[in-house]
Amino acid sequence: MAMRVRMTWLVLGMGAIWLGACGGSTPDPGSETDIALRGLIQKNGLRGDPAFGRELPSIDEPLAQLGRKLFFSKSLGGDRDSACVTCHHPALGGGDGLPMSIGVGADDPDLLGPGRTHPDGDLPVPRNAPTTFNIALWEKGLFWDSRVENLDDGGTRTPDSDFGTPDPDAGESLSEAQARFPVTSPEEMRGFEFVLDGTNAELRTALEQRLAEDGRWDAEFEATFGSSDIGYARIAEAIAAYEDSQVFTDTPWREYVEGNHDAIEEPAKRGAILFLGTREDGGADCASCHAGDFFTDEDFHSICAPQLGRGKGDGFLGTNDHGRARENDDRNYLFSFRTSSLLNVSATGPYLHAGTYDNLVDVVRHHLDPLGAIDSFDPSTVPLAASEDFERNTQEMLDFLEVSGRGIDSLRAPIELTDQDVEDLVAFLETLTDPCVLDRQCLSPWIADPATDDVDGHLLVAIDRDQNPL
Known part of the structure; x- marks a missing residue:
């Protein structure tokens, strides 16, 4: 039987001293960079596995x-032209690869990702689609503004x-609660005719009835739940189980934290030191x-992201997005959004709540110097997303942050790093991606198979702009 080696480090400031190993020869503590980085890992309390101790479902x-079949079914879309997967396809990083989503009414409902268009040229959904990858690891809230959130006193x-x-009626988890709402959004899945004047509850009842009246879903629910009752609580439970199974945390960085010096390259190690260092x-x-x-701290911050798109209906022109303040009615949270997790970040662009940037270099530079980034930002570089009110809406945000003193520290005191430093930071961020999410074959268990998953003839079989299957 192989003996598990226990390695022990004593951390002193930015460095670390190797004290030895139990069972086996003393391993190499690594380079000076490794020693400094190990000190920061210890200081930040990192252990590598963000899912440690959790019981999560398997696909x-x-x-x-059942959740996968429902997730890919356009029968949950009011006009049967959109599904959950429309904005959250595994092959697109658990998102849709667009700055902001085109849900209902697309020219080609099955074409996902770049190249998806709407006949009037508009983007109906006002925010970027967050990835569903690792959704089960969120503890406080979901969506950019955590409008689905666990309460301190219990409940959701x-x-x-x-x-x-x-x-x-929220269910047993954040993901169950979240699965109740895309179907209620006219822009995302509901459409602008299906039970449009009804309540959210009436909309969900209509979807239950649609599946029940079809008859072909009965056997699916019978096999899974032991009865053919198709209630929306069961629909949400199944979709949540599918989403919660999307756990992709086997990253090179995790391997490094768990003891393999060779899991990441020297530039990424330097980038990690910059990332973790104060x-x-x-x-x-x-x-x-x-x-x-x-x-992620799962908290809300204003990083001064340019205010693109049609917005949530806030501000002077009614095309801005006030973020978390729309939920808690607290001016201190104007233009603040939930901190994104960075796991799989190299596969989940475009980035920020309005999909402002499509590469990590620009995202890093924005965080280092938000005002400089906004001054040089060209909204025409963001396909289909820029509102004609971009300049006014962005200025409204900057005026508020100046008067209130809110916003991240680099807004007033930019962080000065070299080009090499930025490259190193990006190299580190790239180590946070599980190789599986870049491998279509590895992702195949989470992608519906038309031969087995098309229950009622409304399965979304996704294609890209070149008509290739996703």
Whole structure:
């Protein structure tokens, strides 16, 4: 039987001293960079595995299998032209590869990702689609503004309940609660005719009836739940199991944290030191918000992202997006959005709540110097997303942040790094991606198979702009 080696480090400031190993020869502590980085890993309390101690479903379980069929079914779209997967395809990083999503009414409902168009040229959905990858690891809230959130006193608040009040129908998890809402959005899945004047509850009842009246879903629910009752609570439970099975955390960075010096290259190690280091230590202070093994504090910050797109209906012109303040009605949270997790970040662009940037170099530079980035930002470089109100809406944000003193620290005191430093930071960020999410074959268990998953003839069989299967 192989003996598991226990390695022990004593951390002193930015460095570390190797104390030895139990069982086997003393391993090489690595380069000076490794020693400094190991000290920061210890200081930040990192262990590598963000899913440690959690019991999460497998995609092979019957509930997740049913969830996959529902996730890919256009029968949950009001006009049967969109599905959950329309904005969250595994081959597109669990998102849709667009700055902001085109849900209902697309020219080709089955064409996903870049090249998806709407006949009037508009983008109906006002925010970028967050990835569903690792959705089960969120503890506080979902969506850019955490409008689905766990409450300190218990229960889950959703858009169906008042702020701070639990929704009795939310289900057992954040992902279950979240699965109740894309179908209610006219722009995302509901459309502009199907039960449009009804409540969210009436809309969900209509979808239950649609599946039940078809008859072909009965056997699916019978096999999974032991009865053919098709209630939306069961639909949400199955979709949540499918989403919760999308756990992609086997990253090179995790392997490094767990002891393999060779898992990442020297530039990435330098980038990690910058990422984890404070400004006082010459670092970029990224971990102050992108904290822990999940790389997020799950809190809300204004990083001064350019205000693109049609917005959520806020501001002087009614085309801006006030972020978390729309939920808690607290001016201190104007233009603040939930900190994204950085796991699989190289596969989940475009980035920020309005899909402002499509590469990590620009995202890093924006965080280092938001005002400089906005001054040089050209909204015409963002396909289909730029609102004619871009300049006014962005200025409204900057005026508020100047008067209020809010916004990330680099807004007023830019962090000065060299081009090499930026390259190193990006190299580190790229180590946070699980290779599986870049491999279509590895992702295949999470992608519906038309031969087995098309229950009622409305399965979304996705293609790209070159008409190739996704």
